[in-house]
Amino acid sequence: VEAYEAAMVLSGVGDALGYRAGRWEYCTSGPQIHAELAQLGGLAAISLEPPEWPVSDDTVLHLATAEGLATGGEPLLQELARRYVAAMGDMEGRKPGPSSILGTSQLRPGEPEGYRIPFNPRGTGCGAAMRSLAIGLRYPHACELPTLIRVSIESGRMTHHHPTGYLGALAVALFGALGARGEPPERWGAELLRVLPLAWDYVEGTGVAVEDNAAAWPFFGEAWHRYLDSRGLLEGRGPPRVPSLPSPAERDTEYLGWALEGWPGRSGHDAPMVALESLLAAGRSWEELCARAVLHGGDSDSTGTIAAGCWGLREGLAGVPPGLHCRLEHRGRLRDAAHRLHALAWGTP
Numbered sequence: 001v002e003a004y005e006a007a008m009v010l011s012g013v014g015d016a017l018g019y020r021a022g023r024w025e026y027c028t029s030g031p032q033i034h035a036e037l038a039q040l041g042g043l044a045a046i047s048l049e050p051p052e053w054p055v056s057d058d059t060v061l062h063l064a065t066a067e068g069l070a071t072g073g074e075p076l077l078q079e080l081a082r083r084y085v086a087a088m089g090d091m092e093g094r095k096p097g098p099s100s101i102l103g104t105s106q107l108r109p110g111e112p113e114g115y116r117i118p119f120n121p122r123g124t125g126c127g128a129a130m131r132s133l134a135i136g137l138r139y140p141h142a143c144e145l146p147t148l149i150r151v152s153i154e155s156g157r158m159t160h161h162h163p164t165g166y167l168g169a170l171a172v173a174l175f176g177a178l179g180a181r182g183e184p185p186e187r188w189g190a191e192l193l194r195v196l197p198l199a200w201d202y203v204e205g206t207g208v209a210v211e212d213n214a215a216a217w218p219f220f221g222e223a224w225h226r227y228l229d230s231r232g233l234l235e236g237r238g239p240p241r242v243p244s245l246p247s248p249a250e251r252d253t254e255y256l257g258w259a260l261e262g263w264p265g266r267s268g269h270d271a272p273m274v275a276l277e278s279l280l281a282a283g284r285s286w287e288e289l290c291a292r293a294v295l296h297g298g299d300s301d302s303t304g305t306i307a308a309g310c311w312g313l314r315e316g317l318a319g320v321p322p323g324l325h326c327r328l329e330h331r332g333r334l335r336d337a338a339h340r341l342h343a344l345a346w347g348t349p
């Protein structure tokens, strides 16, 4: 349960830190962000709390997922749709993405099939991925994989009805489940490639916009195949060949090579990719994890929320400066949701 609490709380920390009230989310220079952090006195000198350090859309929508799963409202997909729509009422100063705004405007929770929206050729962003770690925490067991696939895809395409978008939700949910089971990150990418054909079977089986989904399907798997091949991780066995990339500028260049439209970590395929790369390179070091996944020139609050959540699941809160999480906005809700998800997934001790 400590691991779950750390995962949920640190996902909010990664968001608030990477966001810095918009200043760092939209800064395109990792070196500049690191210079500004040094001026602040480093991570240990920061107290993450509003108004300078609010959580952004990532945490508000991740809470919608987590609390929807944790309260066990039924039917579940209607409950999640209702919560995503409601969450958009708490977006002042949090910079929600365009597909989240459009998608929630199209949802009709409570109506038959009201959790479905049309296919969106532009729905490739990471907005579904960033709110999906809780799905893995709720369904961590290997026998629950079909449920994890269904819930991550359907919740993901409530706003991001494009494979590059909603497969990001599947990836992050899967990483959460594997992390909760104690599987090392070296295995996570190979497991994702193994699961993708099962995900396609699900999408085809629903009969919803099958032709559009089929045409847009290959990119995500090809991008992940290329990345894992480059790291020697196609078989899921270490040690990974992760380049050291010691400077913020080198990391910005590397992440840019994976990105769509020149915005690293912005999309459903590369937000989890930046997160996984950072976990592999940082190991047990929180500082290094932040340097690589949270403080870079791309979509830093979203890669930060995914990576810091996964890191917390493995390492807990002990290695994190208290000022980063003690006064975090929505800390109590994140903690409570973690406790309820743990009880549902593993039984009450």
Ligand SMILES: [Mg+2]
Binding pocket: 019, 025, 056, 057, 058, 094, 095, 301, 302
């Ligand atoms: Mg955000």
